[in-house]
Amino acid sequence: MAMTASTITHDASSLQPLTTSRRRSPLTALVRRAFADARTRTIAFAYVFAAYGWLQAKGYHSAYPTLADRMAFARTFAGNDAIRLFYGYPYDVVTIGGYAAWRVGGTLALAAAAFGVLAAVRALRTEEEAGRAEIVLAGTVSRMIAFTSSMIAIALGVAILWAAELVGFLIGGLPFGGSAYLALATASVVVVFVGIGAVASQLASSRRTALALGIGAAALFWLLRVVSDIVGGAEWVRWVTPLGWAEELRPFAGPHPLILVLPAVATVPLLLVAARMSRTRDVGTGLVPTKDTARPSSRLLSSPTALALRRQRGVLAAWVLGIAAFAVVLGAISTSVSAAGISSKLQKEFAKFGSGSIVTPVGYLSFVFIVFIFAMCLFACSQMGFARQEEADQQLETLLAQPTSRYRWLGGRLLLAAVAVCFLAGLGGLVAWAGSASQGVAVSLPQLLEAGANCIPISLMVLGVAALIYSVLPRASSAISYSLVTVMFLWYLVGSLLGVPQWLVDLTPFRHIGLVPTQSFEVEAALVMVAVGVAAATAALVCFRRRDLLGY
Amino acid sequence: MTLVAIHTEDLSKRYGATLALDSLNLTLDVGEVYGYLGPNGAGKTTTIRLLLGLHQPSGGRAELFGVDAWSDPVQAHRRVAYVPGEPFLWPSLTGAETLEFLARVHGRVDTTYRDELVERFELDTSKKVRALSKGNRQKVQLIGALATRADLLLLDEPTAGLDPLMEMVFRQCVQEAKQRGQSVFLSSHILSEVEALCDRVGILRQGRLVEEGTLAQLRHISAQTIDVTFEGRTPEIPALPGVHVHTVGPNALRFEVFGPVRPVIAALGEYPIATLTSREPSLEEIFMHLYDSGDGDDR
Numbered sequence: 001m002a003m004t005a006s007t008i009t010h011d012a013s014s015l016q017p018l019t020t021s022r023r024r025s026p027l028t029a030l031v032r033r034a035f036a037d038a039r040t041r042t043i044a045f046a047y048v049f050a051a052y053g054w055l056q057a058k059g060y061h062s063a064y065p066t067l068a069d070r071m072a073f074a075r076t077f078a079g080n081d082a083i084r085l086f087y088g089y090p091y092d093v094v095t096i097g098g099y100a101a102w103r104v105g106g107t108l109a110l111a112a113a114a115f116g117v118l119a120a121v122r123a124l125r126t127e128e129e130a131g132r133a134e135i136v137l138a139g140t141v142s143r144m145i146a147f148t149s150s151m152i153a154i155a156l157g158v159a160i161l162w163a164a165e166l167v168g169f170l171i172g173g174l175p176f177g178g179s180a181y182l183a184l185a186t187a188s189v190v191v192v193f194v195g196i197g198a199v200a201s202q203l204a205s206s207r208r209t210a211l212a213l214g215i216g217a218a219a220l221f222w223l224l225r226v227v228s229d230i231v232g233g234a235e236w237v238r239w240v241t242p243l244g245w246a247e248e249l250r251p252f253a254g255p256h257p258l259i260l261v262l263p264a265v266a267t268v269p270l271l272l273v274a275a276r277m278s279r280t281r282d283v284g285t286g287l288v289p290t291k292d293t294a295r296p297s298s299r300l301l302s303s304p305t306a307l308a309l310r311r312q313r314g315v316l317a318a319w320v321l322g323i324a325a326f327a328v329v330l331g332a333i334s335t336s337v338s339a340a341g342i343s344s345k346l347q348k349e350f351a352k353f354g355s356g357s358i359v360t361p362v363g364y365l366s367f368v369f370i371v372f373i374f375a376m377c378l379f380a381c382s383q384m385g386f387a388r389q390e391e392a393d394q395q396l397e398t399l400l401a402q403p404t405s406r407y408r409w410l411g412g413r414l415l416l417a418a419v420a421v422c423f424l425a426g427l428g429g430l431v432a433w434a435g436s437a438s439q440g441v442a443v444s445l446p447q448l449l450e451a452g453a454n455c456i457p458i459s460l461m462v463l464g465v466a467a468l469i470y471s472v473l474p475r476a477s478s479a480i481s482y483s484l485v486t487v488m489f490l491w492y493l494v495g496s497l498l499g500v501p502q503w504l505v506d507l508t509p510f511r512h513i514g515l516v517p518t519q520s521f522e523v524e525a526a527l528v529m530v531a532v533g534v535a536a537a538t539a540a541l542v543c544f545r546r547r548d549l550l551g552y
Numbered sequence: 553m554t555l556v557a558i559h560t561e562d563l564s565k566r567y568g569a570t571l572a573l574d575s576l577n578l579t580l581d582v583g584e585v586y587g588y589l590g591p592n593g594a595g596k597t598t599t600i601r602l603l604l605g606l607h608q609p610s611g612g613r614a615e616l617f618g619v620d621a622w623s624d625p626v627q628a629h630r631r632v633a634y635v636p637g638e639p640f641l642w643p644s645l646t647g648a649e650t651l652e653f654l655a656r657v658h659g660r661v662d663t664t665y666r667d668e669l670v671e672r673f674e675l676d677t678s679k680k681v682r683a684l685s686k687g688n689r690q691k692v693q694l695i696g697a698l699a700t701r702a703d704l705l706l707l708d709e710p711t712a713g714l715d716p717l718m719e720m721v722f723r724q725c726v727q728e729a730k731q732r733g734q735s736v737f738l739s740s741h742i743l744s745e746v747e748a749l750c751d752r753v754g755i756l757r758q759g760r761l762v763e764e765g766t767l768a769q770l771r772h773i774s775a776q777t778i779d780v781t782f783e784g785r786t787p788e789i790p791a792l793p794g795v796h797v798h799t800v801g802p803n804a805l806r807f808e809v810f811g812p813v814r815p816v817i818a819a820l821g822e823y824p825i826a827t828l829t830s831r832e833p834s835l836e837e838i839f840m841h842l843y844d845s846g847d848g849d850d851r
Contacts, residue, residue, distance in 0.1 A: 206682075292683035293676075296648035302656055311644060394640035398693075401604050401634035401706075402657045405626045548607040551597075 026141045027149050034123050034153035040479060041122075042157040045115050046164035048486065049186070053104050053165050053179075055494040057172025060099045062499050070094045097178045097252030100169060105182060108165065109189045109246045110222060116193025117200070117214030119157060123150035124278070125201035125210040134283055143279045151271065154194055162187040182251035188263040192242040193218060195270025202277035205286030212318065219322065226329070242266065304399055305412030312386065319379060319424060323372075327428045330368050331435020331448075334361035361441045365432060366518040369451045370492075372428050373513065376421060376455040377485045380463035383417035384470050385478040391550050392474075406545050410467065414537050417463050425455040447517035454516040457526035457533075458509055464533030467540035474550055555618055557582050557704045557735035558603060562612035565598050572598040574759040575612065580737060582703070585730050587750030588739040589839060595759040596739040597637060600708050603737075604634060616704060633658070633702035637709040637739075639689035643682035647675055647692050654696040666699035672721050687713035698725055704735045711742060723748060747835040755842060763842060767835065774833035774841040775808035778816060783824040792819060 064070045071094060124147070127133045136146055162183045169179035193214070200213035221241040228237035228244055238244030245262045249255060281287055300310035309316075387410070390396050400406060429452025433445045462485055469484075470477040492510035505511060512525040558580035565573040573595045580586045590596050601607040603614050605625035614621040619628040641650055651670075655661035670677055673691045681689060690713045697705060705726075711719050719742075726736055726749050740746050746753060753770060755763040763770060775796070781804045789797060789805070792815050796808040803826075807816055813830070820828075833841070 292680050293678045294646050294680060295678070296646055296652065298649070298652055301649060301653040304657065307642065307653055311642065394636070394638060395642060397601075397606060397636055398634070398640065398654075399657065400606060400625070401629060401632070401636070402654070403626045403629040403659060404657055546608065549601070551601070551607075 026139070027145055027152075030136065030141065030146065030149035031152045031156075034150050035156055038119060038122060038153065038157055041115070041118060042160055044479070044483060045111065046160050048111065048490075049108060049161055050164040050168035050171075052108060052490065053100065053168025053183075054172040055490070055498070056103045057096055057100045057169060057174055059494050059498055060096055060103070061173065064099075067094065070099075095252060096172075097174050097182075100172070100174060101178075101182050101185075101251040101253060104165075104169075105185055105246060105251060108186045109243050110218075112161070112186045112189040113193045113218040113221070113243065114215070115161065116190040116195075117197040117211065117218060119154045119190075120150075120194045120197025121201050121207060121210045121214060123154060124198060124274075125204065126207045128201075128284055129205075129207050131284075137283055144275065147275050147278050151194070151198075158187050158190050158194075161190065178252045178255075181249070181255055181257070184260070185246045185249040185251055188249070188260060189242055189246050191267050192263045192270070195267040195274070198274035199270055199277070202274050202281065203286055203288045205284075205288070205290050208314075209286070209288075212314075223325075223329075303412065304404060304409050305416055308386070308390075308413060308416060315382075315386075316420060319420075320427060323375070323424055323428050324431045326372070326375075327431035328435035330365065331432040331437070331441070332439050334364045334436050335439045335441055361436065362443050362447075363518050365436065365441075365443065365448070366451065366515040369428075369432075369454065370510070370513075370515065372452075373455045373458060373510070374485070374489045376425060376428075376459040377462040377489070378482065379424065380417060380421060380459045381466050381478070381481040381485055383413070383420065383463065384466040384481060387413045388470050388474060388477055397549055400549065407541055410471075410541055410544050414463065414467055414540075418460060421459045421463065422456055425452040425459070428452045428455070443517065450521055451516040454513060454521055457529040458513060461509065461529040461533035461536070464536030464540065468536040468543065471540040471543035471547065474547075555582060556580060557584070557617060558586075558737060559615045559618075560603070560612065563599075563602055563609055563614050564611035565595075565602055565607060566610040572759050573602065576761055578754065578761065578764075580704075580735055582735055583730065583733045584752060585726065585736040585738065585750045587746035587753040588737060588756065589741075589743070589746060589753060589835075590756030591843065594756040596756060597708055598759075599756070600634075600706055600737075600739060603706060604629070604632075630659070631703040632706060633697035633700040633704075634706045635690075635693045635697045635708060635710045637712060639686060639693050639713070641681045641689055641692060644680060646680050647677035647684070647688075650681060650692050651677065651696050651699070655699065658700050658702075660701070661699050662701050663699070665701065666695060669695045669698055669725070672725075673718060685713070687715060687718070690714060691718065694722065694725075698729070701729075701732070701734070704737065705729060706737050708739045709741060710738070711740070711745060719745070743835045743839055753835070755839065757843070763838075770835070770838050771832050774838040775810050776813060776830065776832055778807040778809060778813070778828065778830045780805050780807070780820065780828050781826045783826045787823050789819060789823075792816060 127136075127150075133146065137143060165183035165186055166176075166179050169182065170176065174182075196217050197210070197214040200210045200217070204210035204213055221243050224237050224241040225243040225247070227234050228241070229247075238248060239262075242263060245259055248259050249257070277287060300306040390399075396409070399409060426449060429449040430445070432451070433443065433448040436443050436448070437445075462481075465484075466477070466481040469480050473480065488508040489510055491505075492508045495505040495508065495511075509529065512522060512529075514520050514522040514525075556579050558578060560576050560578045563573060563576040563578075564571070576599060578599075588596055588599070598607070602609055603616065603621055605614075605621040605623075605628060608622055616628040617631050621628050642653075645653065651666060655663075655666070673695060675688065675691045675695065679688075681692065684692070690710070694710055697707075711722055714722060723745065726738070729736060730749075736749070738746065738750060747767065750767075752764070752766055754761050755770075763773065779800070781801070784803065786799065786803050786805055791797075794809065794811040795816055796810075798806045798808070800806045809816055
């Protein structure tokens with residue numbers, strides 16, 4: 001191969017000439033590495049963005065073919081404060097584009113925020129915690145180059161997400177310009193949260209804390225957007241949250257492209273601050289000091305299961321707080337749904353979802369509890385993910401070299417997860433009742449406790465299946481379980497709108513849940529789900545007993 | 553039949569196309585200290601994982617105190633303590649909490665001895681594991697295992713990361729364990745450590761046990777070294793079968809003797825010898841000899 005200028009420079013500075021080495025710039029190598037590390041997450045998100053964009057456009061098209069349908073929809077459903085909680089403020093839902101902007105923009109903005117935080121923390125803090133950053137910085141790479149390379153790799157990922165969302169809209173039949181702009185609105189959210197994740201990675205010394213900071217910030221900004229969308233007179237709040245800026249860009253509804261300056265103005269200082277922090281602190285540490293010594297506490301050390309509970313105290317507390325906040329808000333705003341003038345046509349469309357009476361507070365609560373059920377299924381996946389992590393970190397090897405059986409370890413984990421699911425489900429019902437009762441909604445505590453309990457069978461099924469996947473395919477298990485649940489849920493949301501055969505729609509287990517309290521608890525389906533969960537968990541125990549532990 | 557601490561019969565492990573361990577037959581008597589040597593990737597850690605029932609044998613079987621390691625691991629582990637080669641512990645626990653947890657999970661611990669070990673290894677147990685260096689995390693694991701006073705200690709490169717002073721403490725602890733009648737299976741790279749501690753040594757190479765025996769037995773496979781200096785110039789010595797002669801100075805020769813020493817001594821008797829020293833091969837020389845003389849395709 002040809003000698004390049006850089007090869008010559010390198011040879012001159014070496015004691016022995018490197019005759020076979022092709023010298024690449026370290027920046028390129030680092031960008032490639034970081035980009036490759038993130039590929040699974042990038043592909044998964046790109047897939048969801050494309051599929052979701054396409055399905056919403058397509059679903060709206062087939063569900064509300066005429067202008068009259070769309071007007072009715074706009075008046076009733078979209079104008080509903082309580083619906084805005086998820087989808088944001090609807091500027092124009094009479095056109096497909098405006099509808100897509102509302103339905104896709106609001107939801108994907110949340111996914112975009114999560115992606116931004118995950119990508120930044122993975123590329124910065126995780127690399128440092130694993131000691132890989134030290135290896136890189138021990139070479140001729142400056143901290144600026146290391147930081148910049150991570151950001152370039154993430155920028156490439158963001159570009160892919162933008163393209164994926166655009167393609168989804170285009171296939172769904174939306175015009176190019178508006179679609180590109182709408183996808184840009186989503187991408188602008190990613191960028192801001194990359195900045196937030198980058199700063200969080202400088203502050204925290206562990207990946208877990210950095211993620212908690214970043215996700216916590218995302219949750220806070222989401223709450224601000226919710227307030228701005230549904231509380232009269234609080235519209236100005238929309239200007240302080242990046243999720244609100246995405247709304248104010250108003251794709252397909254009188255666009256305000258100048259607002260794109262806001263995410264840029266927010267992101268640049270965040271990245272500059274993060275870069276500066278990364279240059280001035282000790283590698284491997286965070287700017288927020290951590291306590292490295294502690295007085296010993298013998299609580300929750302009596303068994304592997306007890307230790308798992310002890311190590312997850314913080315995570316479980318976050319779930320409790322998150323569910324409590326979510327449930328109390330839902331309960332409180334359930335009164336704001338109005339029963340005014342919903343057409344019979346729309347009633348029928350929502351009957352396909354299985355929630356005929358969304359316009360009553362009780363009907364609304366039944367509808368949104370579906371989201372809670374989805375969250376509990378994700379919680380079940382996360383519990384198995386935590387068990388998997390203990391194996392990947394080799395702690396399980398130390399444990400199982402003790403007189404501890406594999407059945408006891410995995411069985412204990414499953415039991416702990418099942419108890420946590422039941423507790424969180426009950427808590428959700430209780431707090432939703434407290435929130436709605438405070439606003440005088442006529443719904444009883446047993447009704448909402450039943451709605452909470454309605455989460456349990458499907459979550460237990462997911463838990464059992466996730467355990468089985470973990471036992472058989474430990475390395476890929478988390479990715480498989482999370483995607484399986486997400487795909488099932490998305491299919492539940494949009495499958496019924498696409499006009500595909502009913503048996504195809506019925507494939508997702510979410511279809512078989514009664515929307516309690518409006519509908520009755522589906523005992524038969526619940527029994528089947530619990531039975532599937534127990535059978536899968538049993539199979540998981542058997543398979544786990546028979547396989548080799550992961551080695552390093 | 554007397555009970556043995558470790559017994560394996562044609563123990564084999566295959567990972568995909570790689571044969572990591574090939575028909576290992578190993579017996580460790582109660583009270584014996586066994587050194588397990590081999591280069592990186594020879595199958596030492598695989599052996600220990602099979603002995604603990606963490607991986608399933610592809611063929612053969614492994615028993616600890618007569619209990620099958622794969623089919624009944626819990627029973628097999630009751631009399632065993634294990635120190636893994638990499639100190640992976642729970643980062644959020646302090647050293648004291650880790651030791652407490654390990655003791656409770658194992659079910660037996662000598663707390664007096666544990667406190668003594670903490671003193672001797674100079675471990676600050678109030679520190680969280682995530683703030684400990686590799687060597688200090690290794691100490692936590694060692695103390696946890698030794699404090700069980702288990703009948704069999706399975707140690708996988710236990711001194712990686714320890715400083716020389718702590719290495720000495722470790723050796724003392726192993727010797728005390730031996731005196732108490734405990735058995736020790738020590739996988740190691742540190743030949744001096746194995747030489748100082750072990751009654752018997754097994755050498756593993758590409759998944760096969762290529763040599764096994766007491767140190768005295770192993771010495772026969774390598775040369776004995778005799779250094780001789782002469783008064784005046786080095787004489788011409790006739791060639792002897794099984795002896796390599798090297799000139800190491802103007803009046804000094806080194807003889808590497810494979811086999812009996814007598815012919816060399818007899819031959820040397822005619823010459824004016826100033827000094828003569830003889831020494832047995834070190835474990836390092838045996839080790840190097842075995843690996844150099846092999847196929848040379850070690851992974």
